[in-house]
Amino acid sequence: MKYTLSVLVENHPGVLSKVSGLFSRRGFNIDSLAVGITEDSSISRITIVADGDEYIIEQLEKQLNKVIPVIKVRTYAQDEFISRELSLIKVNCPAKQRLDIMKIAELMEAKIVDVSLNTMTLQFADTIERFETLIDLLKPYGIREIVRTGTVAIEKDSAVSRK
Amino acid sequence: MINGAEIMVRCLQEEGVEIVFGYPGAVICPFFDKLYDTDIKAVLVRQEQNAAHAASGYARALSKVGVCVATSGPGALNMIPGIATAYMDSIPMVAITGQVKSDQLGRDVFQEADVTGACESFVKHSYLVKNTADLPRIFKEAFHIASTGRPGPVLIDVPVDIQQGEIEEFVYPDKVNIIGYKPSVNGHPMQIKRALETLSTSKRPVICAGGGVLTSGAKLRLREFSQKTNIPVVSTMMGIGVMPSDDPLYVGMIGSHGVKAANKAIHDSDLIILCGARVGDRAVAAPDQVVDNTTVIHIDIDPAEIGKNMKTNIPIVGDMKNVLEAMLKDIDYCAPKEWIDSIKDWKKEFAVQHKKFEDYVEPKGFLEKLSSMLKAKSILVADVGQNQIWCANSFKVSDGRFFTSGGMGTMGYSVPAAMGAKFARPTRDVVAVCGDGSFQMSLNELATIAQNNMNVKIIVMRNTVLGMVHELQDTFYGSRYAITELDETPDFEKLAQAYGIEAATVSSNEDAEKCAEKMLKSDKPFLLVCNVHPNTPSR
Numbered sequence: 001m002k003y004t005l006s007v008l009v010e011n012h013p014g015v016l017s018k019v020s021g022l023f024s025r026r027g028f029n030i031d032s033l034a035v036g037i038t039e040d041s042s043i044s045r046i047t048i049v050a051d052g053d054e055y056i057i058e059q060l061e062k063q064l065n066k067v068i069p070v071i072k073v074r075t076y077a078q079d080e081f082i083s084r085e086l087s088l089i090k091v092n093c094p095a096k097q098r099l100d101i102m103k104i105a106e107l108m109e110a111k112i113v114d115v116s117l118n119t120m121t122l123q124f125a126d127t128i129e130r131f132e133t134l135i136d137l138l139k140p141y142g143i144r145e146i147v148r149t150g151t152v153a154i155e156k157d158s159a160v161s162r163k
Numbered sequence: 164m165i166n167g168a169e170i171m172v173r174c175l176q177e178e179g180v181e182i183v184f185g186y187p188g189a190v191i192c193p194f195f196d197k198l199y200d201t202d203i204k205a206v207l208v209r210q211e212q213n214a215a216h217a218a219s220g221y222a223r224a225l226s227k228v229g230v231c232v233a234t235s236g237p238g239a240l241n242m243i244p245g246i247a248t249a250y251m252d253s254i255p256m257v258a259i260t261g262q263v264k265s266d267q268l269g270r271d272v273f274q275e276a277d278v279t280g281a282c283e284s285f286v287k288h289s290y291l292v293k294n295t296a297d298l299p300r301i302f303k304e305a306f307h308i309a310s311t312g313r314p315g316p317v318l319i320d321v322p323v324d325i326q327q328g329e330i331e332e333f334v335y336p337d338k339v340n341i342i343g344y345k346p347s348v349n350g351h352p353m354q355i356k357r358a359l360e361t362l363s364t365s366k367r368p369v370i371c372a373g374g375g376v377l378t379s380g381a382k383l384r385l386r387e388f389s390q391k392t393n394i395p396v397v398s399t400m401m402g403i404g405v406m407p408s409d410d411p412l413y414v415g416m417i418g419s420h421g422v423k424a425a426n427k428a429i430h431d432s433d434l435i436i437l438c439g440a441r442v443g444d445r446a447v448a449a450p451d452q453v454v455d456n457t458t459v460i461h462i463d464i465d466p467a468e469i470g471k472n473m474k475t476n477i478p479i480v481g482d483m484k485n486v487l488e489a490m491l492k493d494i495d496y497c498a499p500k501e502w503i504d505s506i507k508d509w510k511k512e513f514a515v516q517h518k519k520f521e522d523y524v525e526p527k528g529f530l531e532k533l534s535s536m537l538k539a540k541s542i543l544v545a546d547v548g549q550n551q552i553w554c555a556n557s558f559k560v561s562d563g564r565f566f567t568s569g570g571m572g573t574m575g576y577s578v579p580a581a582m583g584a585k586f587a588r589p590t591r592d593v594v595a596v597c598g599d600g601s602f603q604m605s606l607n608e609l610a611t612i613a614q615n616n617m618n619v620k621i622i623v624m625r626n627t628v629l630g631m632v633h634e635l636q637d638t639f640y641g642s643r644y645a646i647t648e649l650d651e652t653p654d655f656e657k658l659a660q661a662y663g664i665e666a667a668t669v670s671s672n673e674d675a676e677k678c679a680e681k682m683l684k685s686d687k688p689f690l691l692v693c694n695v696h697p698n699t700p701s702r
Contacts, residue, residue, distance in 0.1 A: 009343075010342070010343065014279065014289075014291065017280070017283065018283060021283050021284065025284050055470075058470065059467070059471060062466055062467035062471075063467055065466070065467070066465070066467055067343075068287070068288040068308060068341060068343060068344050069343055070343050071342050071343040072343070
């Protein structure tokens with residue numbers, strides 16, 4: 001099962017390697033890791049999507065908590081967070097297919113950020129499921145390159161207040 | 164104005180450091196130069212790894228942070244096995260390394276190594292110092308982190324220009340403020356209550372004592388707990404010495420190399436109280452099988468240890484001493500007599516066997532004897548290999564201590580760690596026991612012992628093979644002794660004499676005991692070589 005962990009860390013150099021090194025060292029598999037500064041510039045947030053069972057995730061949480069610059073670890077339960085991933089997709093696009101791909105982009109709410117004689121680059125920010133749909137639609141045209149940021153997640157206040 | 168090197172020294176003084184173990188080099192020179200003016204003793208070891216082991220032995224003997232220092236590159240890298248050994252055994256330690264100039268970092272200059280990177284998985288925390296002004300805060304934090312919660316080594320890597328840089332004045336912070344580091348030391352009262360309730364219905368309880376009991380200074384509390392409740396105690400290798408070896412309620416060491424009675428006690432129990440033990444694979448090989456019909460209460464200061472190796476029913480996160488004191492307040496339980504009786508029977512039935520060979524020393528019997536010859540509160544440091552198992556199962560500890568590299572199993576640990584222990588406790592008997600394999604991994608420290616005229620006794624169990632693996636080869640590899648024979652084992656007696664250290668070689672228990680008596684009477688270092696038959700079993 002996939003789990004999304006949100007880790008607040010002190011924004012020091014070397015912290016990311018301390019956190020990321022932990023995964024390979026302890027034999028945990030991660031799908032993605034995204035990091036950025038928070039509203040407080042001395043604190044960064046690392047969002048991790050990891051694959052595993054309950055035991056693995058519990059261990060992961062505990063081991064992360066042992067890293068000194070880690071301030072807080074939180075594993076999000078299903079439906080209590082919003083997650084997004086930004087991706088850039090470069091797809092083959094000769095002139096005669098331009099309209100088709102533009103349609104797909106419009107349908108999926110992807111943004112066209114670059115066009116050349118033979119390619120088109122789409123910017124897409126959505127959930128992983130929607131990303132996969134988009135890729136399925138684009139595949140027949142020939143995908144040249146995909147760049148993904150990894151998932152970022154934030155707690156849903158609406159879900160929390162309803163409780 | 165004050166420079167970085169002097170700040171480092173002032174920080175050590177503020178932390179009450181009296182001794183450092185180290186080896187110099189160009190980029191740590193500013194520090195050693197300033198240290199030279201102070202009362203802090205700097206002990207020159209003969210290889211950096213031994214500086215870390217010595218600091219570790221010192222830390223264990225005094226329950227105080229041990230400090231080791233090395234230069235950049237190879238010096239720092241040599242220290243890693245010692246740091247890792249301390250990490251696995253939760254020893255409070257601050258390791259200081261010199262580093263190349265900040266502006267040369269990452270350019271692969273002479274003797275540059277990314278030691279903070281290399282040590283990442285072996286330290287509790289590490290710092291690469293970027294500003295001279297940060298030194299006081301970093302040292303304060305390092306000593307705090309190393310010695311609180313679950314102790315461990317902290318590495319401070321200091322570029323030479325940071326040591327030479329100057330700031331206006333030295334101010335040592337009186338507090339640390341690390342937002343992400345607040346170890347919980349008091350067990351949760353509800354969990355303690357639950358534990359006591361569960362215990363009250365148990366018919367076959369057993370306490371498994373680990374190194375955490377000693378680290379927390381909870382030895383006497385645990386003895387009191389066991390006495391009050393009549394609950395038998397087994398120990399891990401790191402927990403040896405928590406109970407007096409001759410206590411009727413002490414069963415022995417558990418695990419693949421432990422005593423059968425202790426393993427049977429764990430196996431047949433209906434409740435295990437794990438006290439500061441992480442139950443590594445060598446302690447309990449198949450924890451899942453044990454847990455099926457047993458309730459587990461696990462007390463540990465490190466929440467990550469709970470449930471890691473053994474499924475736990477009642478976790479209690481806290482300092483062992485605090486938790487035991489809280490439990491002692493409300494305890495009203497006594498283990499059933501039948502259970503105690505069966506354990507006593509097993510102890511008799513599965514007593515340690517001594518296999519004698521003509522014209523050789525039988526190590527278990529000799530170690531048993533040696534225990535009674537040592538002064539009170541003596542420290543025995545066992546190395547790694549068969550000698551470690553012999554010591555663990557046959558050396559009797561009462562009010563003394565037993566040190567060994569339990570987690571990492573680092574050969575060559577005993578001699579330098581014994582040195583550290585002797586510096587920490589100069590009036591106590593300190594004896595290192597090693598094999599001819601492990602001795603040859605750190606025999607260069609004979610020079611340090613001689614130079615400091617240290618009253619450290621070394622016993623080498625010389626069986627001319629790497630006994631532990633040799634035995635493994637007998638069991639699993641059809642007695643094919645691939646690279647385990649030490650045919651050209653040197654004449655250790657002569658070797659010791661070359662260092663100006665008195666030595667003797669013995670080939671019978673009678674001679675060994677006589678010689679040990681003489682050795683313990685002298686106030687000088689001594690090397691006792693015991694010829695042991697290569698087929699002497701570990702257990």
